[in-house]
Amino acid sequence: MDKLIKEKLPRHVAIIMDGNGRWAEKKNLTRIQGHIKGIESVRNIVTFCRELEIPFLTLYAFSEENWGRPKEEVSALMELLKRYLIEELEEMDKYQIKLKAIGELSRLPLDVYETLIDIIEKTKDHRGMTLVLALSYGGRSEIINAVKKIIKSLSKRDINIDEITPELFSHFLYTNDIPDPDLLIRTSGELRISNFLLWQSAYTEFYFTKTLWPDFDKEEFLKALIDYQSRERRFGLTMPSRKLNQ
Ligand code: IPE
Ligand code: IPE
Ligand code: MG
Numbered sequence: 001m002d003k004l005i006k007e008k009l010p011r012h013v014a015i016i017m018d019g020n021g022r023w024a025e026k027k028n029l030t031r032i033q034g035h036i037k038g039i040e041s042v043r044n045i046v047t048f049c050r051e052l053e054i055p056f057l058t059l060y061a062f063s064e065e066n067w068g069r070p071k072e073e074v075s076a077l078m079e080l081l082k083r084y085l086i087e088e089l090e091e092m093d094k095y096q097i098k099l100k101a102i103g104e105l106s107r108l109p110l111d112v113y114e115t116l117i118d119i120i121e122k123t124k125d126h127r128g129m130t131l132v133l134a135l136s137y138g139g140r141s142e143i144i145n146a147v148k149k150i151i152k153s154l155s156k157r158d159i160n161i162d163e164i165t166p167e168l169f170s171h172f173l174y175t176n177d178i179p180d181p182d183l184l185i186r187t188s189g190e191l192r193i194s195n196f197l198l199w200q201s202a203y204t205e206f207y208f209t210k211t212l213w214p215d216f217d218k219e220e221f222l223k224a225l226i227d228y229q230s231r232e233r234r235f236g237l238t239m240p241s242r243k244l245n246q
Helices: 020-026 031-052 071-094 110-122 139-155 166-170 218-229 239-245
Strands: 012-016 056-063 097-102 129-137 183-186 205-208
Touching: 020 031, 031 056, 031 071, 031 129, 031 218, 056 071, 071 097, 071 110, 097 110, 183 218, 205 218
Parallel strands: 012 056, 012 183, 056 129, 097 129, 183 205
Antiparallel strands: none
């Protein structure tokens, strides 16, 4: 296997953590047990990213569409999320991890929402790495929200129509102060984006693996990073002109 080149690491990795249910099914366990095992992978990958000094990691933990799952699964996921947040604070302090969240957070149960806001507040000055949790997140809703905010700003004359550029638009998204992802990983073999970071992934490199999320470990993550480093990112340009313009 090729070696990892420290200078070519992505600045922002985003992950669609999929396959907890199928992992559990294969082992004759409940879906909830699959989610519990999935949290171990979350811990391992967060720690590994921190060790590698990758500045931003975004994890798709719960989509807007996931609200439609059976009530018992949704409440178990919410309970697990709350427990994870409470238990991780110590690590976040120790490793200087700053927590952020993107999504329609007001839809979360109040106790989960309050815990989340509390941890975000307590970690806001950490400088080691930013961990972004996508919760009740949907890319289309995010874009619609941005459009509504822009219309409000227009009507208050805070901005004028000629100022609306892709750059300005980005500032109205949940990811306002987060760079676009360089690498997006999806586990479990599904080849789709499932309403994740639609705007932000315009020039992201995609990596799909059949490995189910609970089995996704450091070694699997390393494979994704090495694959990423073999890609030639052109951003619509030809390589020589891109180099000339840099
Ligand atoms: C991902 O695993 C976790 C969430 C979406 C919350 P799934 O629960 O989607 O697992 P599969 O896709 O059914 O195997
Ligand atoms: C995407 O997985 C959402 C998360 C990983 C949180 P899903 O399992 O919900 O996506 P689909 O239904 O397979 O597209
Ligand atoms: Mg799934």
